[in-house]
Amino acid sequence: MLVFVVRRLVWAVLLVAVITLITFVIFLAIPNQVGSRQGLVGPNLQAQWHLQDQSLPGQYVTFLDHVARHGDLGSSTRQPLTVRAILTSALPVTLSLVIGGTLLWLLIAFPIGLLSALRPRSLVDKGLMVLVLVGVSAHPVWLGLMLSYFFGFKWHVFPVAGYCDLHYSPTKLCGGPRYWAFHMILPWITFALLFAALYARMIRASVLEALEEDYVRTARAKGAGTWRVLRRHVLRNAILPVVSMLGMDVGLAFGGAIFIETVFDLPGMGQVLYRALTSNDQPVIMGVALVVGLAVALANVAADLVNCWIDPRVRLRGAGWARKPALRRRREPAQQPEVTISAG
Numbered sequence: 267m268l269v270f271v272v273r274r275l276v277w278a279v280l281l282v283a284v285i286t287l288i289t290f291v292i293f294l295a296i297p298n299q300v301g302s303r304q305g306l307v308g309p310n311l312q313a314q315w316h317l318q319d320q321s322l323p324g325q326y327v328t329f330l331d332h333v334a335r336h337g338d339l340g341s342s343t344r345q346p347l348t349v350r351a352i353l354t355s356a357l358p359v360t361l362s363l364v365i366g367g368t369l370l371w372l373l374i375a376f377p378i379g380l381l382s383a384l385r386p387r388s389l390v391d392k393g394l395m396v397l398v399l400v401g402v403s404a405h406p407v408w409l410g411l412m413l414s415y416f417f418g419f420k421w422h423v424f425p426v427a428g429y430c431d432l433h434y435s436p437t438k439l440c441g442g443p444r445y446w447a448f449h450m451i452l453p454w455i456t457f458a459l460l461f462a463a464l465y466a467r468m469i470r471a472s473v474l475e476a477l478e479e480d481y482v483r484t485a486r487a488k489g490a491g492t493w494r495v496l497r498r499h500v501l502r503n504a505i506l507p508v509v510s511m512l513g514m515d516v517g518l519a520f521g522g523a524i525f526i527e528t529v530f531d532l533p534g535m536g537q538v539l540y541r542a543l544t545s546n547d548q549p550v551i552m553g554v555a556l557v558v559g560l561a562v563a564l565a566n567v568a569a570d571l572v573n574c575w576i577d578p579r580v581r582l583r584g585a586g587w588a589r590k591p592a593l594r595r596r597r598e599p600a601q602q603p604e605v606t607i608s609a610g
Contacts (some may be wrong), residue, residue: 270574278567285559290329292331293552295322310342311549333556349553350540351521351579357557359429359534364519366450367457369513374398374462379469380496386474398442398466399457406522410456410529423454426532453530460522461515465508472504479503506577513569519561 276438294311312318316333332338339349378398378520382391420424429595430449434441438451477500524536530597531537535554542550 270534273565277450278563289555290326292363314340339553342547342550344545344547349549353553356535356538358393359532360523363453363523366454371458371462372452375465375469378466382470383473398463402463403571406460406525407529410526413452413456428533453526468507472507474498476503509569509572511564516565520558530564
């Protein structure tokens with residue numbers, strides 16, 4: 267287990283290094299070369315970090331020193347704030363939306379997927395699939411506006427928009443876990459409906475495939491009930507593709523958060539990115555890209571570790587360790603059979 271964890275962490279570090287290199291080329295190397303040819307020097311990162319007179323490798327080393335060592339992402343060109351301060355205040359809001367929405371869509375997708383798999387091609391199966399497909403087919407802006415209008419403006423069940431901090435502070439209008447969750451219910455529902463249909467169909471297909479396996483037939487032949495078979499044999503195998511997809515959907519989740527935060531006026535990463543794009547605030551755009559890339563890398567590592575814990579069949583040492591004995595056997599000279607010559 268330790269070897270597998272170390273290998274995955276090494277791959278994550280390499281992935282983060284590639285992300286930083288691509289980010290440097292897009293936001294610093296290319297604009298610096300174009301600006302130097304045209305004689306343009308503005309209050310951007312090239313001017314903030316004095317990169318104009320350095321070589322390309324020297325610029326990348328300076329970039330890594332500011333970002334990785336000091337956590338310095340520069341200052342915004344449109345606001346009198348550092349990028350680090352902007353992202354620090356916006357990241358908890360987006361994490362609240364993404365984590366809460368993820369838990370909610372899993373709570374929706376698992377019962378629907380299981381019921382549909384247990385009653386395939388029935389009215390229950392078709393009705394549940396149509397219900398979740400309505401959510402995934404609707405645009406998040408339209409879905410958020412409809413929920414906000416009916417549950418917030420017309421029926422006064424939940425707040426129309428706004429955000430309350432998780433921790434209470436006397437200087438702010440609202441705060442505390444109760445009001446925080448109360449203001450996040452509609453954004454969580456909107457976020458969950460975007461992914462619930464995809465995961466419900468995936469769970470349904472995985473459960474149907476697992477129900478046809480030989481070990482399930484053996485368990486049923488021994489007298490195990492339906493729910494015992496699902497709990498002990500089916501779910502452990504059906505959850506593997508779900509965990510893998512969760513690690514890859516982090517980037518898509520941040521993309522969906524842009525629309526949801528705009529509709530419900532949440533001061534998160536989506537709002538920050540939207541304002542930075544409309545005002546061409548390149549330091550903030552670069553900071554958001556780095557944070558999202560790091561989140562995707564960490565989510566994939568976490569998904570691999572959870573898969574390893576769920577499925578004992580995962581090779582912890584990788585294929586390279588398994589090939590070493592075979593390579594040694596190929597290199598060893600074959601022993602020649604002894605030949606005995608009798609005199610006669």
